[in-house]
Amino acid sequence: MTLDLEPKIELVVTGKSSQLASLPPFTVHLFAMPFSEYIAPFEEYPVLQERVLAVLRQLPEDVQADFLNDDRFRVEIDNYVPGVGWSFLMPAPGIDGNGSRCVILRSKLADATEGFAHYVIAHEFAHAFLRNGGWGEITDIEEAADALAASWGFTRPA
Numbered sequence: 001m002t003l004d005l006e007p008k009i010e011l012v013v014t015g016k017s018s019q020l021a022s023l024p025p026f027t028v029h030l031f032a033m034p035f036s037e038y039i040a041p042f043e044e045y046p047v048l049q050e051r052v053l054a055v056l057r058q059l060p061e062d063v064q065a066d067f068l069n070d071d072r073f074r075v076e077i078d079n080y081v082p083g084v085g086w087s088f089l090m091p092a093p094g095i096d097g098n099g100s101r102c103v104i105l106r107s108k109l110a111d112a113t114e115g116f117a118h119y120v121i122a123h124e125f126a127h128a129f130l131r132n133g134g135w136g137e138i139t140d141i142e143e144a145a146d147a148l149a150a151s152w153g154f155t156r157p158a
């Protein structure tokens, strides 16, 4: 896909599904299909799948576009790596050498409260958006991810 968002119909035409070409170039259609790729790994965990989708849909359009325009951006489920918390970023190879854009979410997020799961998912997407870096004047990457996720409406539950 092209990095240029204007005009949007260009993205629709170059989308992966030929069905898209017959649809009007609404933004909702533009983003509805590619998200299915991100939530496909969670098919066996419908609760978690719905949570990932809910967070993706609430992301600002420029963030959604940043992910959708980067083939390295992926969301995967992981059940087998002990001791890595609820989620993590897996380094991915990139031309610029700073590609850390595979978000790994643990299946146990399906059992957490919705607010906490949404927060964890958004926090990880924030890391991916920030390329695991800071945000503005916030140089601590964890604080940066929390602050960005909060700006999207996902704060860490008390």
Ligand SMILES: [Zn+2]
Pocket (backbone or CB within 6 Å): 123, 127, 141, 142, 145
């Ligand atoms: Zn983090």
